[in-house]
Amino acid sequence: MPFLRGPVPLAHLLLRQVVKAGDRVVDATCGNGKDTLLLAELVGDGGQVWAFDIQPAALARTHQRLGAAGLADRVTLLACGHETLSTRVPPPVCAVIFNLGWLPGGDRTIITEPATTLPALEGALHILGEGGLLLITCYPGHAGGDRETEAVLAWAADLDPQRFHVWRMGQLNVDQGAPFCLVVQKATSHHAA
Numbered sequence: 325m326p327f328l329r330g331p332v333p334l335a336h337l338l339l340r341q342v343v344k345a346g347d348r349v350v351d352a353t354c355g356n357g358k359d360t361l362l363l364a365e366l367v368g369d370g371g372q373v374w375a376f377d378i379q380p381a382a383l384a385r386t387h388q389r390l391g392a393a394g395l396a397d398r399v400t401l402l403a404c405g406h407e408t409l410s411t412r413v414p415p416p417v418c419a420v421i422f423n424l425g426w427l428p429g430g431d432r433t434i435i436t437e438p439a440t441t442l443p444a445l446e447g448a449l450h451i452l453g454e455g456g457l458l459l460i461t462c463y464p465g466h467a468g469g470d471r472e473t474e475a476v477l478a479w480a481a482d483l484d485p486q487r488f489h490v491w492r493m494g495q496l497n498v499d500q501g502a503p504f505c506l507v508v509q510k511a512t513s514h515h516a517a
């Protein structure tokens with residue numbers, strides 16, 4: 325059983341539940357590649373992962389991590405902003421993960437920004453298949469993360485409840501600024517009817 329300290333292990337628990345061999349999934353912020361590696365393991369030989377980042381250092385670290393695990397051939401690394409997601413990844417995919425903020429161990433002045441994050445989230449909803457999951461880790465305590473978190477929360481709260489099931493998962497016994505995870509599931513047409 326993983327220790328559920330912070331939102332990332334919880335997001336991974338959901339991914340392990342949902343993503344199966346042969347699936348197609350997206351890591352919208354590959355960073356150091358930890359989420360990308362998990363996705364690459366879960367989709368198996370017949371699956372496909374698309375992983376985005378705007379920083380060469382992040383793509384290099386992810387490439388190295390995947391190579392060390394022998395899983396690089398399951399992942400298409402894209403050196404471009406996730407706001408282009410819906411034009412680069414053919415639908416449907418069963419999961420899209422965003423881990424917002426800065427690259428751990430990298431330049432903290434380069435952060436995800438609402439002006440690109442919000443179109444990217446819209447793009448993610450567009451390519452998700454029925455029942456698919458969008459996972460977003462938000463960092464309200466980081467410089468710039470407060471503004472972005474507010475924008476993402478407002479966007480998520482406004483999604484049509486007939487079409488999307490929207491959840492907020494955050495630890496209660498931590499600081500107000502602690503990161504938390506939003507989960508958006510695309511409803512099936514059966515539920516939407």
Ligand SMILES: C[S@@+](CC[C@H](N)C(=O)[O-])C[C@H]1O[C@@H](n2cnc3c(N)ncnc32)[C@H](O)[C@@H]1O
Nearest residue numbers: 353354355356357358359377378405406423427
């Ligand atoms: C918190 S880190 C991701 C951590 C990563 N998931 C991991 O497991 O190590 C956020 C990443 O988002 C990237 N980023 C910022 N703006 C972006 C954009 N428009 N498109 C794609 N990635 C972006 C940053 O370069 C950074 O590497």
